[in-house]
Amino acid sequence: KAGVTQTPRYLIKTRGQQVTLSCSPISGHRSVSWYQQTPGQGLQFLFEYFSETQRNKGNFPGRFSGRQFSNSRSEMNVSTLELGDSALYLCASSFLAGGSQETQYFGPGTRLLVL
């Protein structure tokens, strides 16, 4: 079974631009979560989607948004990029949402550099 895939793997943008990242979950998984990883803040939760609905949202500004499609694929968008948005963005999928025992499986991440 194929794992979680993320595209693109690397991205360079300039301040003020916007960016869209894509995530395809493991086949059959309906929950997709997004995390931001930086050296200073570590791994921080952005949001979780299940059946095209946002279930949970982390403490990030409104410039960060996401959506999920009917095939469970998900996209996240960051508008008006700032230098501090440079990070590794990780997507994780699980079969269900809301269950503590559900394991989240991670993709390889998209590394975003904002200049």
Place this chain on the structure above:
Amino acid sequence: GDSVTQMEGPVTLSEEAFLTINCTYTATGYPSLFWYVQYPGEGLQLLLKATKADDKGSNKGFEATYRKETTSFHLEKGSVQVSDSAVYFCALRNTGANSKLTFGKGITLSVRP
């Protein structure tokens, strides 16, 4: 809110040494506990998990036991290899609306030949 505390790093060991990485947590309810590993340039891989008190998770020679009385989930391995060099993250996942993964800061392990 929920939180995970890992011991400070980095940790450098010689091959075949014994490894312990400490992890303690604060959470309401009955979370599940996880160890993830991240190799350079890659995403996170699940190493092991435990879903209730006294459960022991194990994989690839690594073990961790869910200790509710001490709110701990320490990672151990009897004999580390050079290939174990990576960053290790302890995490918890709670139930319901707060079901996100909460991670510790991670610790870098380097194993010398």
